[in-house]
Amino acid sequence: MINVFSPNIRLSDIISVSKNLFKTYISGTSPVVKEFEKNFAKYIGKKYAVSVSNGSVALDLALQSLNLEEGDEVIIPSFTIISCLSAVMRTPAKPVFCDVDEYSWNTNLEHIEKIITSKTKAIILVHTYGLAAEVHKIKELCNKKDIFLIEDSAEAHGQSINGKMCGSFGDISTFSFYANKHVTTGEGGIILTDSKVFYDTLIQMRNLDFDNSKRFIHNNLYWNYRLSGLQASLGISQLKKITLTIKQKINQAKIYNELLSSFEEIIQLPLENNKFSTNHYWVYGIVLKNKNIRNDLIAYLSSKGIETRPFFYPLHLQPALGGKYQNSKCKVSEDLGENGLYLPLGSRINKKKQKFIVENLLNGIRHTTAKEEN
Numbered sequence: 001m002i003n004v005f006s007p008n009i010r011l012s013d014i015i016s017v018s019k020n021l022f023k024t025y026i027s028g029t030s031p032v033v034k035e036f037e038k039n040f041a042k043y044i045g046k047k048y049a050v051s052v053s054n055g056s057v058a059l060d061l062a063l064q065s066l067n068l069e070e071g072d073e074v075i076i077p078s079f080t081i082i083s084c085l086s087a088v089m090r091t092p093a094k095p096v097f098c099d100v101d102e103y104s105w106n107t108n109l110e111h112i113e114k115i116i117t118s119k120t121k122a123i124i125l126v127h128t129y130g131l132a133a134e135v136h137k138i139k140e141l142c143n144k145k146d147i148f149l150i151e152d153s154a155e156a157h158g159q160s161i162n163g164k165m166c167g168s169f170g171d172i173s174t175f176s177f178y179a180n181k182h183v184t185t186g187e188g189g190i191i192l193t194d195s196k197v198f199y200d201t202l203i204q205m206r207n208l209d210f211d212n213s214k215r216f217i218h219n220n221l222y223w224n225y226r227l228s229g230l231q232a233s234l235g236i237s238q239l240k241k242i243t244l245t246i247k248q249k250i251n252q253a254k255i256y257n258e259l260l261s262s263f264e265e266i267i268q269l270p271l272e273n274n275k276f277s278t279n280h281y282w283v284y285g286i287v288l289k290n291k292n293i294r295n296d297l298i299a300y301l302s303s304k305g306i307e308t309r310p311f312f313y314p315l316h317l318q319p320a321l322g323g324k325y326q327n328s329k330c331k332v333s334e335d336l337g338e339n340g341l342y343l344p345l346g347s348r349i350n351k352k353k354q355k356f357i358v359e360n361l362l363n364g365i366r367h368t369t370a371k372e373e374n
Helices: 011-022 031-044 055-064 082-089 109-115 135-145 196-205 229-240 242-263 294-303 331-339 351-373
Strands: 048-052 073-077 094-098 120-126 148-152 172-176 189-193 284-288 340-343
Touching: 011 229, 031 048, 031 189, 031 229, 048 055, 048 196, 055 082, 055 148, 055 172, 055 189, 055 196, 073 082, 073 109, 082 094, 082 120, 094 109, 109 135, 120 135, 135 148, 189 196, 229 242, 242 284, 242 351, 284 331, 294 340, 294 351, 331 340
Parallel strands: 073 094, 073 120, 120 148, 148 172
Antiparallel strands: 048 189, 172 189, 284 340
């Protein structure tokens, strides 16, 4: 099976983890954790970093730290990972769904301005699939209206806008270090902020509200969300080669673009850039112009030994919400959720495999289209 992604693990990663094993730096309180936090904060351009057990936890703690109240609203794109929705639903606030652009697959200022109200207390902005959202404009709006900006950069490691890193704009920014990210610790995440108040709160929230001056006396019922020392040691070595990882992804995307450019009447290819960022292809996503064949195509490709993934299913239609938000006007999110998928990328994919993938993709589109017409 050609996997849809494979972690970019090199000898340098194995050496980094092994060194910290020998030092017994394996727990969440090991000095290597602070080293990783310092390195990552410096790379992104933020003052403070709090590493946590995964990206979903990072979002959850970011929302919890805002002290949202009943009646508050949090704007989130419908086309994104369910972690964003879950984080909002674990607060007293209400989610308000915005749509995304048809071509960049990101939300923008226009979509947000349509649904913002006096009750809007926070916006979760997500950089999606390799292109940056127009966070610089949305940040200006948030500053003007005194709204918190949560910048979810889980898919945007190393992405920038005019030389300023994604993840540096938010009042609180979050990253995931899951195995398919440009920097991975297997599982893991991190929260970045320039606010000492937020930082102090987040430190307590990720570590059971421990206070060394009164050990085992707790004012809050927080949980343990620490990142381990072994994960941090992997993150340190991964961060050193992020530029190489991104360069490889961009080169692979160029090959896909060349192989697929003649078939744009049936496939919408990912944008190579928008007005303020160049795609670094966290994933290589495509949208099928022949409707209602995506799921059959994924099954067809799987039968040929090629793993793919469907695009995000719209959040406002999630069964967990019981139909409460189905009237949200997010038609682009719905179309992407029905007709989008992404193709294998990563260190184990060579040009020969990419040609094999594209050949079977095109055959699969013909096969599933004919099946649908019959």
